[in-house]
Amino acid sequence: MDCGRSPPSPGLSLRIPGFAFAGVPVLGAFALELRGGETTALLGPSGSGKSTLLRMVAGLLPAPAGARIAAADGGPVAGRLAWMAQQDLLLPWLDLLGNVMLGARLRGEAPDRARALRLIEAVGLAGRERARPAELSGGMRQRAALARTLMEDRPFVLMDEPFSAVDAPTRHRLQGLAARLLAGRTVLLVTHDPLEAMRLAHRVLVLRGSPAVPVEVPVPAAAPPREAHDVAVLTAQGALLESLAEATAEAA
Amino acid sequence: MNGGDEGPLRRAAPALLGLGVLALWEGLVRAYAVPDYVLPGPLAVARALAADWPLLSASLLVTLEVAVLALAAAVLVGGLLAVLFAQSRWLERALFPYAVVLQVTPIVAIAPLILIWVDNVTVALLICAWIVAFFPVLSNTVLGLRSADRNLADLFRLYGATRWQVLWLLRLPSALPFFLAGLRVAGGLALIGAVVAEFVAGAGGSGSGLAFRILEASFQLRIPRMFAALALISACGIALFALLGLLQHRLLRRWHESALARER
Numbered sequence: 144m145d146c147g148r149s150p151p152s153p154g155l156s157l158r159i160p161g162f163a164f165a166g167v168p169v170l171g172a173f174a175l176e177l178r179g180g181e182t183t184a185l186l187g188p189s190g191s192g193k194s195t196l197l198r199m200v201a202g203l204l205p206a207p208a209g210a211r212i213a214a215a216d217g218g219p220v221a222g223r224l225a226w227m228a229q230q231d232l233l234l235p236w237l238d239l240l241g242n243v244m245l246g247a248r249l250r251g252e253a254p255d256r257a258r259a260l261r262l263i264e265a266v267g268l269a270g271r272e273r274a275r276p277a278e279l280s281g282g283m284r285q286r287a288a289l290a291r292t293l294m295e296d297r298p299f300v301l302m303d304e305p306f307s308a309v310d311a312p313t314r315h316r317l318q319g320l321a322a323r324l325l326a327g328r329t330v331l332l333v334t335h336d337p338l339e340a341m342r343l344a345h346r347v348l349v350l351r352g353s354p355a356v357p358v359e360v361p362v363p364a365a366a367p368p369r370e371a372h373d374v375a376v377l378t379a380q381g382a383l384l385e386s387l388a389e390a391t392a393e394a395a
Numbered sequence: 396m397n398g399g400d401e402g403p404l405r406r407a408a409p410a411l412l413g414l415g416v417l418a419l420w421e422g423l424v425r426a427y428a429v430p431d432y433v434l435p436g437p438l439a440v441a442r443a444l445a446a447d448w449p450l451l452s453a454s455l456l457v458t459l460e461v462a463v464l465a466l467a468a469a470v471l472v473g474g475l476l477a478v479l480f481a482q483s484r485w486l487e488r489a490l491f492p493y494a495v496v497l498q499v500t501p502i503v504a505i506a507p508l509i510l511i512w513v514d515n516v517t518v519a520l521l522i523c524a525w526i527v528a529f530f531p532v533l534s535n536t537v538l539g540l541r542s543a544d545r546n547l548a549d550l551f552r553l554y555g556a557t558r559w560q561v562l563w564l565l566r567l568p569s570a571l572p573f574f575l576a577g578l579r580v581a582g583g584l585a586l587i588g589a590v591v592a593e594f595v596a597g598a599g600g601s602g603s604g605l606a607f608r609i610l611e612a613s614f615q616l617r618i619p620r621m622f623a624a625l626a627l628i629s630a631c632g633i634a635l636f637a638l639l640g641l642l643q644h645r646l647l648r649r650w651h652e653s654a655l656a657r658e659r
Contacts, residue, residue: 203549226553232546235650236568249554249564275650 152298152329154179154215155200161354162195162207168354169195175348175357179215182322182330182367184340185357186383187350188391193333196350197303200331201226214299225295229304231284233276233291239263240272243291262290266320282313289317293324300330307335315371318342322368337383341376342369347383351390360386435619440626443619451608451620455627458604461517461589462635465524469581472525473532474574481540481566482558491537498530502588506595520592520604527588531577539573540566572651575643582635590628 155177162170169192177183187193198204200212202221214220233242243263244254263272266286268279276284285306292300305321306314314336322343334340340347345367348357360383363375370376417437423429424436431439444451476494480487506523513519543566551561593606605624612620647654 198549201549201553203552222555224553226550228546228550230546232544232550234547234565234568236571246554249551249556249560277650277652277655 151180151327153218155220155299155329155331156211156213156215157196157200158209158211159196159199160207160209162192162199162210163354164195170350171352171354171356173356177329177331178345179329180327181345182325182328182332182343184332184334184344184347185350186334186337186340186347186387187355188387188394191350191355191390191394193350194303197301197331197333200224201301220299223297223299225292225297225300227288227292227300227302227305229307231276231281231288233284233287235276238273238275239268239279239287242276242287243294245291246295259290259294262293262324263287265293265324266290282309282317285309285313285317286320289321289324298329300325300328302330302332302334304334305332306339314339319368337380337387338371338376340383341380342371343367349383349386349390351386351393353394355390355394358386432616432618435622439619440622443617444623444626447620447623451605451624451627454603454605454608454624455631458586458589458593458606458628459631461520461524461593461604462586462631465521465528465588466578466582466585468521468525469529469532469585470578473529473577473581474536476533477536477540477570477574478562478567480537481562487537494530494533497526500526502527502591503595506592509592510596516596520589520596523592523595524585524588527591528581528585531580531584532574533577535573535577535580536570539570542573543569572643572647572653575639575646579636579639579643582639583632586628586632586635 157175157177159170159173159175161168161172185193185196195204199206199210200220201224206212212220214223233239234245237245240256240259240263241248243259244256247254260269260272263269266289268283268286268290271279271283276287279287285308289305292302302321306317309317318339332340332343341362344362347360347362349360350356351358361379363369363373363379365373365375421436421438424434429436435443476490480491502523505526506519509522510516510519513522547565547569548561551565556564589604590606593604594610597604597607597610605628608624609621612618612624644654649655
């Protein structure tokens, strides 16, 4: 399924001098290079600052003084981002097609209808273009959100627990779909799910310590997307789970 | 508004209850031989309604015109003010208290003043009814504009939406259910405002609306006509409420929780 491939996405470099929320330090000082065209998964205990970091990269949170969030190609970051959250963030009063084409509408561009229809088909929602979100199931809405994220065709994709609200088989399918359709983008994926990280990510980071900094954990040698039943994936998932448990114990 | 599998009996229940009460009323009036000038039975009221229909229907149109125009003005002014308030907290803080003052001041108390200041009686009535009707539209719409999902607002920001786009594509649609709920309340209030103002004007001898007919009939001890006019006002209020409810349902039925059919 070709949905209009763009040139390879540049990397993204983050330098955070630390971040405090209401006087409480959340993130420590660190530098992080997200390699171009790769998916980086970020895990960590609840409240460790995963979403904070993501929102900072998205520009939804003012970055602290001295922070630097820059694209490797020297271009701007703002305006080249696609965002997918835990909630589907569909506008309830627009139909599926209208939601998928929202970004173009907001930019005042003529939306590429044919591409939107292709993406809707790619996420398995062909025939439901005129349905409002209330007429779709939770899994379908999340697929619609994925189609909208892909419609944006942005080099940087930020995902905040994108599949945590759907049941396990749906999640499994959506992960496969996302890996296929997001190949070549620079993706930062915040997740709670070790298996998701091991299936989709080139690199996996765990936020550890207080204030938290990202620590890299080993991933299987094969390139993602990896099979969920692969022994190497399952072993790595187990190791990641232990690392997460330690991180949670440290934070407590 | 969640129709569907209701049986015909359940649907007819309010009408049956109403008929029962009317029959009881008629029976008691006859059994105790209550004279018409104290309490007319429903049949006497119906006879008066039929006999005086030319007079009452003309008055009905007058009252209805005031109520509907006042409602339209309430929507216009209340809606516009709400949008302005949503754009500027400063403006809201400055103006909202005065909207509250207007709301809590009893309309009977200021209606005579308005009737003195404004020469045209219809315009004066309109102003009175508007004062009563506009507040629910304003306060509900302000609340609705502010209730837009924060995550959706973030998404709009990320997509580089302009302030105008956020208002037009996010905040106004989010406010629609709130606005419509306010409109439904305002519809009844506009009618009440019109009637109250007519009473005040009618006491001064000017007017031709239903409230004036009630006053006139009471002076002439034509109590059945009084009841007929009263019944017309009630019927109007119910019709207005139902009409606005229908509008609410049509506009929201495909996406808002309040109007969605529950089949899953």
